[in-house]
Amino acid sequence: MKLPKRPKQHILETASYKLFSSKIPDEWIIRDITERDYGIDCYLEMVNDDNELSGDLALIQLKSKDEIEWTNKDTFTHYGVDISTTNYWYQFPIPVFIFIGDISNQKLYFNSVHYTIKRNFDQFVKQTTFPYKFKKSDLFEGKDGVFAFKFHYYYEKYRQQFENELRFFISNLQHYKDFQQLHNNLDYHLGLEDTDQIFFESMHKNFSFLCTYFNIDNPIPKLRDIKKKSREKFGNESHYELYEHDLTEWMEEYEKLTINLIVGMKSFLNGELPYWLRINPTIYNYVNNIGDDGTLPYE
Incomplete structure (x- = not known):
């Protein structure tokens, strides 16, 4: 059967x-x-x-x-x-x-x-x-x-967020470098003005995300921990959330991270070379022309 x-x-x-x-x-x-x-x-x-x-x-x-x-x-x-x-x-x-x-x-x-x-x-x-x-x-x-x-x-x-953060990093790279140099040696006891704090928080968020995405070691604490340490040092009476001391403490690390992110970014985009050349060659060409020491194109 x-x-x-x-x-x-x-x-x-x-x-x-x-x-x-x-x-x-x-x-x-x-x-x-x-x-x-x-x-x-x-x-x-x-x-x-x-x-x-x-x-x-x-x-x-x-x-x-x-x-x-x-x-x-x-x-x-x-x-x-x-x-x-x-x-x-x-x-x-x-x-x-x-x-x-x-x-x-x-x-x-x-x-x-x-x-x-x-x-x-x-x-x-x-x-x-x-x-x-x-x-x-x-x-x-x-x-x-x-x-x-x-x-x-x-x-x-997090791919779409990565591409947004990548554009943000590239478009602000010169501002990051200027900001890091400016706030490396100012009077420790000066309170951070609102515009500088907003920029610092944006930079901190941008760097934190990209370090995680590229699997790069990031020694800089979370923003809430930096603010907590600042309150403990300067007290809660002032209306300032952060002081120049808080930035100076980490600016050298930010300068190192900037270089590490550039190197990581170039390696990442080269790994996806055909994709970027077809989807956004402008970004690829710009990043590829950034020096490993952080020198920007046409600088």
């Missing part, structure tokens, strides 16, 4: 879902969807360190192989995604990830779609095929795997 047979691909799909479910942290939530024909298999919702639901959602596409055949450079290239699906993923305002399961070895690997597109933008704009390259180091396993995944997640989640 002839009976229906379950296709091997369906078996692999189920196996990859089980593997994916077993590898993610227990606190995270897999949100299933009813339609899976458009390149999205499920939503993954992360929780913060206090196990609070903070709205951190990623879209997940699950792939699987009996066993991944790695090259001698420990890479594997997946060609099975239609360009229309990649275009669809690229339109999403939230991060999209491909997870591929090595069923025989019970290993799970991930690839950030937006990250891959931006770093292979010339291939993407051809609109023919767009492969996804996995590395053995893209292993989603334990704390290291979770950390790497979250790094790529936040890279994309």
Whole structure:
């Protein structure tokens, strides 16, 4: 008697879902969807360190192989995604990830779609095929795997803010340098006027975000901690929130950070060279012409 047979691909799909479910942290939530024909298999919702639901959602596409055949450079290239699906993923305002399961070895690997597109933008704009390259180091396993995944997640989640902060940094770079030099040796007991404080707070916020995004060490305390220390030193009677002493204490660090951010920014944009040359060549060319010592173009 002839009976229906379950296709091997369906078996692999189920196996990859089980593997994916077993590898993610227990606190995270897999949100299933009813339609899976458009390149999205499920939503993954992360929780913060206090196990609070903070709205951190990623879209997940699950792939699987009996066993991944790695090259001698420990890479594997997946060609099975239609360009229309990649275009669809690229339109999403939230991060999209491909997870591929090595069923025989019970290993799970991930690839950030937006990250891959931006770093292979010339291939993407051809609109023919767009492969996804996995590395053995893209292993989603334990704390290291979770950390790497979250790094790529936040890279994309805050991407639009990053591009805004990048423009802000570039357009204010000369003002930053002038401000840092001016406030490095003024009378410690002078209160900071409103316009200077507003500029300082904007610079502080801009530097803090970019240091985090570029993974650059930032020794400068949070703004509230600087203000708290200032109140303890100068008392609460004055209407000034900050004094020249508070700025002078950190201006040399800001000057060093300015150079570090320039170097980090140039390296980052070069990593996405095809993307920037097509999307905003003006920014790329300007940044590329900034000296590593902070010398501005045409200065």
